[in-house]
Amino acid sequence: MIDLRRLHVLRAVAHYGTVTAAARALHFTPSAASQQIRQLARDLGVDLLEPQGRGVRLTPAAESLLAHADAIQARWDQAELDLRADHGAPSGVLRVTGFPVAVSVLLAPMAARLGERHPRLSVRITEAGVPESFDLLFEGDIDLAIVESTPHNPPLSDTRFDQQPLLDDPFDLVVPDGHRLAGRARVDLAEAAHEAWIAPVEESACRPHVLSACGAAGFTPDVVHHALDWNVAAHLVAHRLGVALVPRLAHLTPHLPITRVRCEGNPHRKLLTCTRGGGHARPAVATALRELRELAATAVA
Incomplete structure (x- = not known):
């Protein structure tokens, strides 16, 4: 049986590019992160990392496993949404992030509107750059981001994220x-x-x-x-x-x-909304996205 915690470490290595960077993001030591991946490899009976120069790279078996891992994470997120559903009413805490202009022009007025219309919903805003926003989404630390489209963003085909045009x-x-x-x-x-x-x-x-x-x-x-x-x-x-x-x-x-x-x-420049795969279905996120689309329609004179 696959240990999902070990699988998450492998996903982090793929996302951050190195075992050291993944360990830092997960608050592990590099040796502890490596141990988690070695144990996962033993559990599955396949090699997941192989040497590349002074570092390592994912094996074809690891790449194949990650495709399933992303789908497993999306299903788990959906299961959490289903368990916490409250008849579709936006409630709880909504964590959002964006670069400075997005916070000032879009996220701040969105939060004010949601506070007036949905008193059971609490919005928490964090200012962050584009790469940091994708990292925060990947780690589950935020629910919704506004990002700029850049050549360095994950491709739109990356199922870990749902990126949609905003303005x-x-x-x-x-x-x-x-x-x-x-x-x-x-x-x-x-x-x-x-x-x-x-x-x-x-x-x-x-x-x-x-x-x-x-x-x-x-x-x-x-x-x-x-x-x-x-x-x-x-x-x-x-x-x-x-x-x-x-x-x-x-x-x-x-x-x-x-x-x-x-x-x-x-x-x-193109501005996008971004959630984790399937995250847009959460009532609070769906409501926030509607507000953002309304604000975006009049933001650029």
């Missing part, structure tokens, strides 16, 4: 007041090809979107400053240190001497 958030070109492009209703990004640029930091989920938008316009931006926060980028623009692409959902500090100009071709 497209356009990028605007932000320039100083009085800039040659400031009076335009729309601008082709190619017209800013020779400007100094302010871009998101290397680890930002938005950086690939900004560079891709410039690439689609036929140029590589001359990035002279990097910012983690959109308002930092706005202040740099206000001091005439460069131009920037900023998502329309990002609320910038008011009264700065800057102008937001819409872009031809509508460069944008």
